[in-house]
Amino acid sequence: MPQMRVAVAGAGIAGLTLAVALRRAGIDCHLYEQAERLTEVGAGVQVTPNATRLLHRLGLHERLQAVAVAPRAIEMRRWDDGRLLQRTELGDLCRRRFGAPYYTVHRAHLHGVLLSLVPPDRVHLGARLTAVTQSADEARLHLSGGTTVTAELVVGADGIRSVVREQIAADRPRYSGQTIYRGLVPAHRVPLLAEDPRVRLWLGPDRHCVCYPVSSGRQVSFGATVSASDWREESWTARGDGTELAAAYAAWHPDVTRLIGAADTVSRWALHDRESLDRLSAGRVAVIGDAAHPMLPFQAQGANQAIEDAVVLAACLADAGPDDLGAALRRYERIRLPRTTRIQQRSRANAAVFHLADGDAQRRRDASVQASSGLERHEWLFGYDPEQATTTSRS
Numbered sequence: 001m002p003q004m005r006v007a008v009a010g011a012g013i014a015g016l017t018l019a020v021a022l023r024r025a026g027i028d029c030h031l032y033e034q035a036e037r038l039t040e041v042g043a044g045v046q047v048t049p050n051a052t053r054l055l056h057r058l059g060l061h062e063r064l065q066a067v068a069v070a071p072r073a074i075e076m077r078r079w080d081d082g083r084l085l086q087r088t089e090l091g092d093l094c095r096r097r098f099g100a101p102y103y104t105v106h107r108a109h110l111h112g113v114l115l116s117l118v119p120p121d122r123v124h125l126g127a128r129l130t131a132v133t134q135s136a137d138e139a140r141l142h143l144s145g146g147t148t149v150t151a152e153l154v155v156g157a158d159g160i161r162s163v164v165r166e167q168i169a170a171d172r173p174r175y176s177g178q179t180i181y182r183g184l185v186p187a188h189r190v191p192l193l194a195e196d197p198r199v200r201l202w203l204g205p206d207r208h209c210v211c212y213p214v215s216s217g218r219q220v221s222f223g224a225t226v227s228a229s230d231w232r233e234e235s236w237t238a239r240g241d242g243t244e245l246a247a248a249y250a251a252w253h254p255d256v257t258r259l260i261g262a263a264d265t266v267s268r269w270a271l272h273d274r275e276s277l278d279r280l281s282a283g284r285v286a287v288i289g290d291a292a293h294p295m296l297p298f299q300a301q302g303a304n305q306a307i308e309d310a311v312v313l314a315a316c317l318a319d320a321g322p323d324d325l326g327a328a329l330r331r332y333e334r335i336r337l338p339r340t341t342r343i344q345q346r347s348r349a350n351a352a353v354f355h356l357a358d359g360d361a362q363r364r365r366d367a368s369v370q371a372s373s374g375l376e377r378h379e380w381l382f383g384y385d386p387e388q389a390t391t392t393s394r395s
């Protein structure tokens with residue numbers, strides 16, 4: 001459908017990946033982003049083989065490799081004595097098994113890598129979407145300041161508070177009762193956690209902490225959850241109180257307390273998700289990424305699923321004839337919904353599994369994670385190829 005006009009709300013990981021994938025398919029699109037500038041915010045993100053495979057095919061192999069770290073393993077440990085509960089080998093083993101690496105990356109670097117393939121005149125900054133309307137022939141983005149943009153297809157890549165999603169569902173984000181403190185520490189302050197790169201998790205009663213190196217190994221990114229009923233803020237730049245964080249983890253293993261203590265500043269983020277949808281489009285409007293299926297970060301898949309969505313949607317649109325938009329969008333949601341719903345639900349369930357109190361249930365969990373180490377456990381997640389699924393759905 002080469003002449004189709006596509007307007008995308010949001011230039012996050014979902015919107016930018018869609019722009020790159022559509023361009024590869026010969027479809028032009030414009031992105032409308034509320035931020036005035038695309039600046040460096042946030043901390044780390046784990047990009048798993050199911051998504052790095054797609055980024056490589058989009059032509060981002062070298063650019064991604066230049067900023068990423070390839071951890072050698074994922075390690076889960078007990079919160080107090082640091083005893084190893086489970087180790088999953090990554091590195092070359094992962095590359096060989098899944099044909100793509102497992103990376104840890106600074107969010108802003110991933111953003112920059114994607115942006116490098118989007119022509120600057122296709123990204124409209126300071127363009128905040130306030131409403132979407134549509135008729136049989138076109139959809140309209142209404143932007144703050146009174147501008148209206150028309151297109152044959154509007155894609156909502158506008159995150160968990162999506163305005164575009166209102167065309168599809170009348171739901172609201174759900175607070176999980178968890179907040180997460182995030183920080184970036186210069187690698188030289190925590191050499192033991194930076195050298196021999198690994199994704200490290202410590203699991204304990206009511207909270208857990210995860211860390212990994214980013215920025216080609218120059219920084220270590222961490223996220224430490226704390227339950228709180230009264231905190232609702234979602235912003236990569238909302239300041240957290242380092243003293244409160246240190247108090248919450250005071251009795252934890254010294255590797256954790258040293259890491260937390262080494263951060264100059266921490267941000268704090270209230271964790272929300274939403275119920276799964278039974279469709280991802282309505283008329284001339286579709287949603288991808290967090291706008292479609294915001295999930296808790298306890299499986300590190302939100303951005304990875306956004307990348308999968310973008311690639312599948314672009315392929316469905318590229319395959320469709322000029323009058324087949326409806327069929328293309330139905331195909332997109334048929335391919336994506338079973339997978340994203342499963343991952344959304346598992347991410348929610350992981351909160352309870354990670355945060356068990358010391359006792360029998362925790363001991364049973366530890367025995368089961370010890371028994372299940374190994375990459376084969378992740379086959380369904382990392383081995384999945386959404387482009388292959390799209391090809392299969394053609395026949």
Ligand SMILES: Cc1cc2nc3c(=O)[nH]c(=O)nc-3n(C[C@H](O)[C@H](O)[C@H](O)COP(=O)(O)OP(=O)(O)OC[C@H]3O[C@@H](n4cnc5c(N)ncnc54)[C@H](O)[C@@H]3O)c2cc1C
Pocket residue numbers: 009010011012013014015032033034035044045046047127128129130157158159160161162163180182223269288289290291297300301302303304305306
């Ligand atoms: C603590 C934490 C850790 C995480 N770790 C991982 C991880 O390791 N791996 C992983 O895969 N995922 C992870 N995630 C999830 C991941 O960050 C998100 O799933 C991902 O950023 C979603 O990308 P997106 O582009 O859909 O949405 P967003 O990143 O929210 O981007 C939406 C964009 O739309 C813009 N926008 C919003 N509203 C409007 C509007 N009205 N008009 C115009 N523009 C608008 C925003 O400014 C933004 O640029 C984590 C999330 C959290 C909170």
